[in-house]
Amino acid sequence: FVRLYEKGLIYRGHRIIHWCIRCHTALSDEEAVTTEGGEPGHLWYIRYPGADAGPGVVVATTRPETMLGDTGVAVHPDDERYRRLLGQCVILPLLDRPIPVIADPLVDKDFGTGAVKVTPAHDANDFEMGQRHRLPAVCIMSIEGRITEEGGPYVGLERFEARRRIVADLEARGLLVKTEAYRVPIRRCQRCDTIIEPYLSTQWFVKMAPLAEPAIEAVKSGRLRLIPDRWTGVYLHWLENIRDWCISRQLWWGHRIPVWYCDDCGKVTVARVDPSVCGECGSPRLTQDPDVLDTWFSSWLWPFSTMDWPEDTPTLRRFYPTDVLVTAADIIFFWVARMVMAGYEFMGDCPFRDVYLNSIVRDGHGRKMSKSLGNSPDPLEIIDTYGADALRFTIVSLAPIGQDVRYSVEKTEFGRNFANKIWNAARFALMNLGDAPVESWAAPPPAGKLGLPDRWILSRLQAAIADTQAALDAYRFNDAATTLYRFVWNEFCDWYVELVKGTLYGANEAAKTQVRRTLLTVLDQIMRLLHPFMPFVTEEIWQALPMQRPAASIMIAPYPQPVDAWRDAEAESAISQLIEAVTAIRNIRSELGIAPTMALKVRVAADGRGDAVRALEGFIKALARVDAVELLGDQPRPIGEPSALVAGLGEVFVPLRGVVDAAAVRERLARDLAKVDKELKGVEAKLGRPDFVERAPEEIVDKERQRAAALRDRRAVLERHLATLNAAAPATRP
RNA sequence: GGUCGCAUAGCUCAGUUGGUUAGAGCGCCUGCCUCACAUGCAGGAGGUCCGUGGUUCGAGUCCACGUGCGACCACCA
Numbered sequence: 001f002v003r004l005y006e007k008g009l010i011y012r013g014h015r016i017i018h019w020c021i022r023c024h025t026a027l028s029d030e031e032a033v034t035t036e037g038g039e040p041g042h043l044w045y046i047r048y049p050g051a052d053a054g055p056g057v058v059v060a061t062t063r064p065e066t067m068l069g070d071t072g073v074a075v076h077p078d079d080e081r082y083r084r085l086l087g088q089c090v091i092l093p094l095l096d097r098p099i100p101v102i103a104d105p106l107v108d109k110d111f112g113t114g115a116v117k118v119t120p121a122h123d124a125n126d127f128e129m130g131q132r133h134r135l136p137a138v139c140i141m142s143i144e145g146r147i148t149e150e151g152g153p154y155v156g157l158e159r160f161e162a163r164r165r166i167v168a169d170l171e172a173r174g175l176l177v178k179t180e181a182y183r184v185p186i187r188r189c190q191r192c193d194t195i196i197e198p199y200l201s202t203q204w205f206v207k208m209a210p211l212a213e214p215a216i217e218a219v220k221s222g223r224l225r226l227i228p229d230r231w232t233g234v235y236l237h238w239l240e241n242i243r244d245w246c247i248s249r250q251l252w253w254g255h256r257i258p259v260w261y262c263d264d265c266g267k268v269t270v271a272r273v274d275p276s277v278c279g280e281c282g283s284p285r286l287t288q289d290p291d292v293l294d295t296w297f298s299s300w301l302w303p304f305s306t307m308d309w310p311e312d313t314p315t316l317r318r319f320y321p322t323d324v325l326v327t328a329a330d331i332i333f334f335w336v337a338r339m340v341m342a343g344y345e346f347m348g349d350c351p352f353r354d355v356y357l358n359s360i361v362r363d364g365h366g367r368k369m370s371k372s373l374g375n376s377p378d379p380l381e382i383i384d385t386y387g388a389d390a391l392r393f394t395i396v397s398l399a400p401i402g403q404d405v406r407y408s409v410e411k412t413e414f415g416r417n418f419a420n421k422i423w424n425a426a427r428f429a430l431m432n433l434g435d436a437p438v439e440s441w442a443a444p445p446p447a448g449k450l451g452l453p454d455r456w457i458l459s460r461l462q463a464a465i466a467d468t469q470a471a472l473d474a475y476r477f478n479d480a481a482t483t484l485y486r487f488v489w490n491e492f493c494d495w496y497v498e499l500v501k502g503t504l505y506g507a508n509e510a511a512k513t514q515v516r517r518t519l520l521t522v523l524d525q526i527m528r529l530l531h532p533f534m535p536f537v538t539e540e541i542w543q544a545l546p547m548q549r550p551a552a553s554i555m556i557a558p559y560p561q562p563v564d565a566w567r568d569a570e571a572e573s574a575i576s577q578l579i580e581a582v583t584a585i586r587n588i589r590s591e592l593g594i595a596p597t598m599a600l601k602v603r604v605a606a607d608g609r610g611d612a613v614r615a616l617e618g619f620i621k622a623l624a625r626v627d628a629v630e631l632l633g634d635q636p637r638p639i640g641e642p643s644a645l646v647a648g649l650g651e652v653f654v655p656l657r658g659v660v661d662a663a664a665v666r667e668r669l670a671r672d673l674a675k676v677d678k679e680l681k682g683v684e685a686k687l688g689r690p691d692f693v694e695r696a697p698e699e700i701v702d703k704e705r706q707r708a709a710a711l712r713d714r715r716a717v718l719e720r721h722l723a724t725l726n727a728a729a730p731a732t733r734p
Numbered sequence: 735g736g737u738c739g740c741a742u743a744g745c746u747c748a749g750u751u752g753g754u755u756a757g758a759g760c761g762c763c764u765g766c767c768u769c770a771c772a773u774g775c776a777g778g779a780g781g782u783c784c785g786u787g788g789u790u791c792g793a794g795u796c797c798a799c800g801u802g803c804g805a806c807c808a809c810c811a
Contacts (some may be wrong), residue, residue, distance in 0.1 A: 309787095406803090416773060421774085425770065695791040707754060
């Protein structure tokens with residue numbers, strides 16, 4: 001305050017502010033809340049007779065009681081209708097006071113009658129007009145909202161009672177021309193919901209325009225980024241049209257304004273240290289300004305006042321400026337922009353580089369959660385029911401960048417289930433890691449030492465780490481959460497764990513050791529990756545892992561970095577073929593109604609990839625409940641049996657003739673054929689268009705050609721199967 | 735009045751530079767209490783990507799207009 005005052009940026013001003021008649025204090029714009037779409041009210045048309053007993057002028061108002069303070073009537077300078085009245089006086093009804101008719105461009109010709117009553121003490125626009133035309137400002141209301149002696153016969157009345165009486169009196173005198181229903185823009189006190197009175201008052205103000213300049217420049221130069229950047233426009237618009245800030249409040253709590261008035265000579269002293277005597281006349285009789293400061297006047301100092309400012313401490317030097325401010329968009333004005341202004345003013349630098357504006361949590365109906373609406377669930381209850389990690393992970397997953405979140409309590413099941421899944425995966429690992437400490441992989445072991453599933457999961461882990469990093473760098477926290485969810489659940493749990501069970505439960509100790517090391521490595525990395533999203537469960541599991549820990553807490557363990565040496569394209573393609581094959585067999589089994597307990601045989605026409613099939617054989621047997629995988633060398637492919645094509649591997653047959661109804665097999669084949677056929681038609685149509693072939697990039701056209709060829713092959717195969725089946729057991733005619 | 739955002743499966747939402755068959759979770763249907771997990775496992779159904787027009791060989795994606803929601807700003811008395 002003192003610094004700004006000494007720079008001439010703080011002044012005591014006499015102007016219209018928002019006044020709460022209940023809290024007895026001035027309010028800033030953001031504390032005076034606008035009701036959406038206005039509130040039901042009236043527009044009263046009142047005749048102000050001419051001084052010469054002529055018809056005078058009709059004005060429209062939503063607050064007739066303020067007419068007691070009218071000191072003029074304004075019309076637009078170009079409004080022909082009222083030209084003859086300019087410079088003349090009309091009579092203010094009820095008080096019978098002559099007031100002048102003035103011309104001011106602020107008046108909207110098309111609103112109401114085009115003539116507006118001017119009440120400088122009770123309306124911001126009117127105050128401006130009053131200044132311009134030297135109209136007196138007559139305050140007709142007390143700070144409690146009662147009519148003052150200026151209101152003549154209405155003195156002492158509560159404001160709305162006065163309104164009723166005035167309307168009635170006007171009507172009785174035939175001066176009320178008409179009354180319209182009207183939605184009135186109204187502001188209410190954020191604290192007590194009382195209707196705000198625009199009120200002429202002396203308050204302390206900060207001159208904002210000079211402070212705004214560096215804050216505008218910060219964004220324009222790229223020194224400061226708002227994320228998502230569409231908020232930049234909002235930020236700039238506010239700063240470029242900034243209004244002076246009313247910082248005094250007539251409340252009993254808050255920081256006192258450091259201003260003293262001398263009771264004897266009237267001298268104003270502004271000082272950091274409480275003065276004992278007046279610097280002018282030496283009088284000890286000083287009275288401190290009774291007002292306190294707006295809370296934001298201390299909050300805007302937060303980036304440095306929290307670190308011992310104005311002392312120059314190592315902490316302050318280390319952490320000012322900082323990297324990122326995370327906050328909600330609804331306080332860009334009162335807090336973010338002001339912190340930037342204060343940062344430049346008091347520290348000479350922007351307080352942060354990035355401002356990440358997080359989602360606002362809304363309820364299931366899209367309404368902002370708020371205490372006053374009572375639509376916010378109790379987080380402690382949710383945590384009791386679902387867990388803190390579950391809540392955090394759910395919210396993060398639900399919050400896309402730049403969009404608000406619709407949250408309802410049941411959604412927390414998502415995070416709860418995931419936490420449970422992780423917990424159980426960890427239990428599985430701990431049960432199988434053995435008692436002795438296990439060493440994790442520090443670097444990729446020599447070729448041939450690791451099994452396919454190990455190579456695969458370690459490779460996939462690198463992808464997960466890289467994707468998580470990229471998402472975090474871009475502030476796409478929900479993407480990071482989703483990446484980890486999928487890796488943990490769909491790759492690690494669904495496939496890796498299932499693939500290594502055979503080894504872990506088997507007798508090959510050497511192989512078992514390799515798997516254990518992989519299992520531990522991946523789990524350790526998963527916990528660290530997930531820790532920011534699920535701090536509690538990850539710490540708990542991490543501490544339980546039988547290994548040397550690089551830190552006492554996972555909180556300070558290094559965050560995983562992707563290592564290219566672990567990437568293994570060969571293993572990835574082998575396991576994706578395996579997944580495809582197993583899924584296909586399960587699908588056939590399920591669609592044809594084969595009991596899950598029944599073991600099947602499969603035959604694979606491997607197109608010269610017999611070794612690949614052999615490498616996957618054990619896994620196929622275990623995961624698809626198959627007791628034999630037969631390789632078809634040069635033998636003819638079985639015709640009329642259900643099959644699936646696995647890209648890069650070959651055709652997988654599940655011989656079922658005699659086991660299931662031929663009609664069911666035929667039905668399945670027909671469905672597949674229809675699907676293939678439809679797709680092929682689409683591709684062929686595309687390739688048939690000359691401009692596609694001519695103008696699309698070659699690689700795209702090639703891709704389509706290859707696709708068409710593959711589909712044609714597939715179609716031929718399916719047709720052959722069908723034909724054979726039909727010959728063996730012709731469909732019965734209806 | 736001005737500025738901005740959103741509209742994709744029954745629900746809640748992904749889909750980042752235009753390019754194979756548009757994805758996930760929940761819900762739904764079928765079958766499983768299989769020795770980490772039924773807060774689970776396996777399989778499946780379900781979409782005129784708000785409408786109209788345009789750009790393009792090609793549009794959920796880009797442009798224009800419209801419709802419906804939402805947010806913010808503003809001196810309509």
